[in-house]
Amino acid sequence: MSVTPLVVLDCDSTTIQDEVIELLADAAGTRELVAEVTERAMRGEIDFSESLIERVATLRGTPESVFAEAYARVRLSPGIRELIAAVHERGGKVGVVSGGFHEVLDPLAKDLGLDFWRANRLEVVDGELTGRTVGPIIHAEAKAVALTEWAEESEIPLSATVAIGDGANDLKMMAVAAIGVGFNAKPIVTEQADVSIEHDLALAIPLLDRLS
Secondary structure, eight states, rough: OOOOEEEEOOTTTBBSOHHHHHHHHHHHHHHHHHHHHHHHTTTSOOHHHHHHHHHHHHHTTTTTTTTHHHHHOOOBBBBHHHHHHHHHTOOOEEEEEEEEEEHHHHHHEEEEHHHHEEEEEEEEEEEEEEEEEEOOOOOHHHHHHHHHHHHHHTTTHHHHHHEEESSGGGHHHHHHSSSEEEEEEOOOHHHHHHHEOOGGGGGGGGGGGGOO
16 A cells, blocks of 8 residues: 655756756856855755855846746756646645745746745845845755654655755755655765666655555
């Protein structure tokens, strides 16, 4: 008998193929700098929160129309719709927790039919990004907290949870979940993941039958 699962995914480079902040940075003319800092953070070489503050600062003065431009360029990862459908067929829930931004994750969540989502929020004043975020930063600990809270809210035991991510800031939520899955993951994640898959998120569907 299959259990009711909760699957929680990272967003950037997991649920979608892109890094949203790099799409935003294209408009600000700072993509090269932002991409380099992102890569170092995902490898675990620098603190994620510090890296986010540094990258967001480069967006100062960018018009808020950049959100719609960035969302239009988002590419879904292969298999994400199939994975979500498989979880929902089992009566389960799917959440996405992101070190990226609500301004792009909100429409994505609606499109995908997510049950839960959480991300950072960018400050906008007079139609322009200020280069700052609003509220607490979604870092590694916050991702683990999100998974735990969503499991409790759904009355799903942690033994029936799967966490999927690619970067160092996903490791804490992967450790909390029954099965931690590295997807196109950085070496530090592949080393610590219970399972590693590449290219197609539908490859995670058989893992749902291993939950208890």
